[in-house]
Amino acid sequence: MSSSLKPEESVKQTLEPPKSTLGINGWLKKNLFNSFFNSILTVVSVLVIYFILKGSITWVFTTAQWAVVTENYRLFMVGQYTIDQLWRVWTCLGFVSLLFGLSAGIWKGTIRNLSIVLMLLYLVHTIVPFVSSTGKMWLAINIAIILAGYFIGPRLPKSKAITLVGWFISFPLIIFLLNGFGVFSPVKTNIWGGLLLTLLISVVAILGSFPIGILLALGRTSKLPIIKYFCITYIEIIRGIPLITVFFMAQIMIPLFLPEGFEINNVIRVMIGATLFTAAYMAENVRGGLQSLQRGQFEAAKAIGLNPVHSMAFIIMPQALRAVIPAIVGQSISMFKDTTLVAIVGLIDLLGIAQTVKANPEFLGRHMEVYVFIALVYWVIAYSMSYSSRRLEKSLGVGER
Amino acid sequence: MGKRKNSLSVLLASLFLIFALFLAGCTSDEDASTDEPSTTDDGGSDDGGSDTTSGDEGESSTEGSTLATVEDRGYVVVGGNGQLPGFGYVNSDGENVGFDVDFGKAIAAAIFDDPEAIEVRPLSAQERFTALQTGEIDILIRNTTWTTTRDTELGTHFAPTTFYDGQGIMVTKESGITTLAELEGARIGVETGTTTELNLADQFRKLGITYEQVVFDDSDSLVEAYESGSVDAWTTDKSGLVSRQATLTEPEAHKILSEALSKEPLGPTVRQGDDQWFNIVKWVTFATIEAEELGINSENIEEFMDSEDPVIRRFLGNEGELGAMMGLPNDFAYRVIKHVGNYDEIFARHLGPDTVFNLERGLNENWTNGGLLYSPPFR
Numbered sequence: 001m002s003s004s005l006k007p008e009e010s011v012k013q014t015l016e017p018p019k020s021t022l023g024i025n026g027w028l029k030k031n032l033f034n035s036f037f038n039s040i041l042t043v044v045s046v047l048v049i050y051f052i053l054k055g056s057i058t059w060v061f062t063t064a065q066w067a068v069v070t071e072n073y074r075l076f077m078v079g080q081y082t083i084d085q086l087w088r089v090w091t092c093l094g095f096v097s098l099l100f101g102l103s104a105g106i107w108k109g110t111i112r113n114l115s116i117v118l119m120l121l122y123l124v125h126t127i128v129p130f131v132s133s134t135g136k137m138w139l140a141i142n143i144a145i146i147l148a149g150y151f152i153g154p155r156l157p158k159s160k161a162i163t164l165v166g167w168f169i170s171f172p173l174i175i176f177l178l179n180g181f182g183v184f185s186p187v188k189t190n191i192w193g194g195l196l197l198t199l200l201i202s203v204v205a206i207l208g209s210f211p212i213g214i215l216l217a218l219g220r221t222s223k224l225p226i227i228k229y230f231c232i233t234y235i236e237i238i239r240g241i242p243l244i245t246v247f248f249m250a251q252i253m254i255p256l257f258l259p260e261g262f263e264i265n266n267v268i269r270v271m272i273g274a275t276l277f278t279a280a281y282m283a284e285n286v287r288g289g290l291q292s293l294q295r296g297q298f299e300a301a302k303a304i305g306l307n308p309v310h311s312m313a314f315i316i317m318p319q320a321l322r323a324v325i326p327a328i329v330g331q332s333i334s335m336f337k338d339t340t341l342v343a344i345v346g347l348i349d350l351l352g353i354a355q356t357v358k359a360n361p362e363f364l365g366r367h368m369e370v371y372v373f374i375a376l377v378y379w380v381i382a383y384s385m386s387y388s389s390r391r392l393e394k395s396l397g398v399g400e401r
Numbered sequence: 402m403g404k405r406k407n408s409l410s411v412l413l414a415s416l417f418l419i420f421a422l423f424l425a426g427c428t429s430d431e432d433a434s435t436d437e438p439s440t441t442d443d444g445g446s447d448d449g450g451s452d453t454t455s456g457d458e459g460e461s462s463t464e465g466s467t468l469a470t471v472e473d474r475g476y477v478v479v480g481g482n483g484q485l486p487g488f489g490y491v492n493s494d495g496e497n498v499g500f501d502v503d504f505g506k507a508i509a510a511a512i513f514d515d516p517e518a519i520e521v522r523p524l525s526a527q528e529r530f531t532a533l534q535t536g537e538i539d540i541l542i543r544n545t546t547w548t549t550t551r552d553t554e555l556g557t558h559f560a561p562t563t564f565y566d567g568q569g570i571m572v573t574k575e576s577g578i579t580t581l582a583e584l585e586g587a588r589i590g591v592e593t594g595t596t597t598e599l600n601l602a603d604q605f606r607k608l609g610i611t612y613e614q615v616v617f618d619d620s621d622s623l624v625e626a627y628e629s630g631s632v633d634a635w636t637t638d639k640s641g642l643v644s645r646q647a648t649l650t651e652p653e654a655h656k657i658l659s660e661a662l663s664k665e666p667l668g669p670t671v672r673q674g675d676d677q678w679f680n681i682v683k684w685v686t687f688a689t690i691e692a693e694e695l696g697i698n699s700e701n702i703e704e705f706m707d708s709e710d711p712v713i714r715r716f717l718g719n720e721g722e723l724g725a726m727m728g729l730p731n732d733f734a735y736r737v738i739k740h741v742g743n744y745d746e747i748f749a750r751h752l753g754p755d756t757v758f759n760l761e762r763g764l765n766e767n768w769t770n771g772g773l774l775y776s777p778p779f780r
Binding site (some may be wrong): 071072074075076079080081083147188190248251252255256258263266344345348351355356357358359360362364365367394 | 420483484486487489490491492493495496497522523524525527528531532535536537541549621624644645647648722757758
């Protein structure tokens with residue numbers, strides 16, 4: 001268009017910007033009222049949005065009685081975990097905060113944003129009135145830990161190695177702290193509950209399913225018939241049954257099969273069930289990644305003299321996994337949300353505690369508040385996961401090459 | 402090509418084989434999860450009748466004495482309901498409380514002189530009997546209806562009924578309905594998968610009333626539908642109806658029909674094969690009922706300690722060897738009443754006029770007041 005204009009005219013136009021993009025009115029006219037039907041559509045949409053917003057805001061601020069959430073806040077977070085042992089949960093949280101702070105300082109980027117979100121969450125909790133003063137003290141300590149980690153992290157010698165080791169031992173350490181295992185007074189797993197239990201089950205399932213899934217995927221592509229058919233059978237059976245069936249098996253059938261006096265804790269049973277279930281899906285995701293690689297990659301690895309283990313570890317897997325990050329994260333998010341099913345088999349995870357809380361005669365009929373609250377919690381966590389995956393994809397250049 | 406075809410057929414064949422095996426292996430599991438599909442039963446009548454797994458496990462798993470196991474462990478494991486208002490729930494301090502929980506506490510008080518020596522395992526309707534049979538819990542107190550199947554095939558023993566419930570129907574006063582027969586053509590809301598659904602169908606078929614059944618997954622959505630007027634009436638256990646009525650926006654605008662659709666006697670359950678443990682649970686439960694009859698409660702119990710009445714002296718363990726006969730200290734009843742209270746106190750604490758439920762004793766009145774609670778003599 002500009003090429004058809006004479007030079008002096010184009011100068012004139014740059015001096016006088018087109019009116020249609022000027023100000024709010026111009027923008028409105030261009031985007032919302034540019035034709036008769038679009039104008040009608042705009043008006044209708046605005047009305048619909050107005051009524052929905054008005055309804056929800058009135059409900060949130062006037063009808064809803066949030067006491068059911070605030071007074072049971074501790075239950076939602078840690079379930080019935082013994083009150084005088086709560087310092088153990090806080091210590092675990094402090095350790096995780098430290099790792100977040102250190103990682104944020106060292107790697108910046110996504111983990112820094114996540115740490116900021118974490119810090120904001122802590123901050124919000126220090127401000128709201130219903131958190132106890134000890135809780136606020138712990139939260140303040142946690143904020144300090146993140147900040148300290150952030151500034152000290154990059155200056156520490158071998159900081160990367162330390163932080164990585166920290167992440168690796170974090171999970172066993174947390175389990176050790178929570179349970180006690182004889183060193184501290186034992187806190188039985190059946191009173192672990194709320195968000196704590198939800199996070200533990202999903203972390204175990206997601207982390208545990210990863211190595212098993214990779215092995216199954218490799219097994220499925222193996223040339224040895226026994227391994228191959230075993231893996232295929234496993235994957236297809238698990239994928240063919242619903243997760244709730246797996247949980248019912250874990251809760252109801254396994255105790256009947258076990259010998260007399262031999263008991264596996266019900267939380268452990270559910271964790272095993274969830275891990276084995278996710279592993280089958282993980283295996284198929286990883287296999288998808290393996291298939292996306294060209295034959296040439298395998299041959300090239302062979303050509304430079306790598307043995308099968310090395311070529312898998314250094315050539316094939318890094319590329320295969322990179323290609324399926326979105327699928328793996330999607331699987332993890334769905335596993336995280338699927339942990340709610342344990343509420344049906346008698347564990348009190350976040351959903352389970354919600355159902356328990358709404359049975360409290362003091363709060364009868366306040367189920368909407370409870371469900372809205374836990375939905376918000378699930379959303380915050382699931383969105384953080386999908387956000388980090390998007391950032392990870394970007395930094396690894398998935399889909400750009 | 403031929404090779405590939407061959408391996409494909411092997412794969413298919415093996416998959417089918419395994420699938421078939423799997424199906425065969427899973428049949429019993431399927432039963433377990435479909436027979437009692439009620440997930441969040443809010444009433445006592447959640448049983449789908451038959452439950453799988455026969456009682457064999459129950460007998461085999463109780464070779465040792467439950468009492469000895471419990472004493473070694475130091476606390477009683479009670480299988481309970483964590484989500485039933487009034488009967489079992491977790492309060493804001495994270496403690497398990499409720500009518501059912503208190504009977505668990507009574508057992509603990511009798512054995513350990515400490516009502517807090519219990520651990521409550523929240524159980525779903527489906528897993529409760531498995532948990533009892535496998536010894537995961539010592540006693541099941543989870544609004545469980547006493548039925549023939551459960552008492553025989555499932556290998557459980559029912560201790561005395563602690564709460565007589567029955568299915569009822571709630572309607573609005575405005576509708577002017579007073580009897581079941583007037584519900585002709587009405588839309589009736591019911592929770593799916595519970596026996597309330599079956600009882601409703603049975604009763605209305607018997608009376609020859611046509612009605613439209615509207616099923617809901619949980620009681621909250623059912624109550625909301627009723628309040629918004631999309632169903633004309635709704636049904637669940639009477640105790641559930643009463644407790645829900647208190648939370649409606651206009652409680653006075655509704656009423657519960659006096660006719661009952663079913664009998665739901667709820668009580669503690671133990672596994673078969675350990676008579677001593679069964680006796681303990683039975684007589685601890687009776688102790689709460691007997692204490693009410695004798696007028697003994699947790700406040701005035703000390704005054705009765707030097708009573709001359711032989712009945713009271715035997716009951717409180719000042720005379721005779723009643724406790725020792727079942728492996729308990731002789732003053733077990735004293736401990737129960739001291740720590741947990743008599744039946745009246747337990748009822749008032751969780752369901753009585755001071756609670757939102759404001760339930761009438763009704764059938765759950767002592768026999769001396771025209772109710773069904775009757776304790777055999779302590780002698």
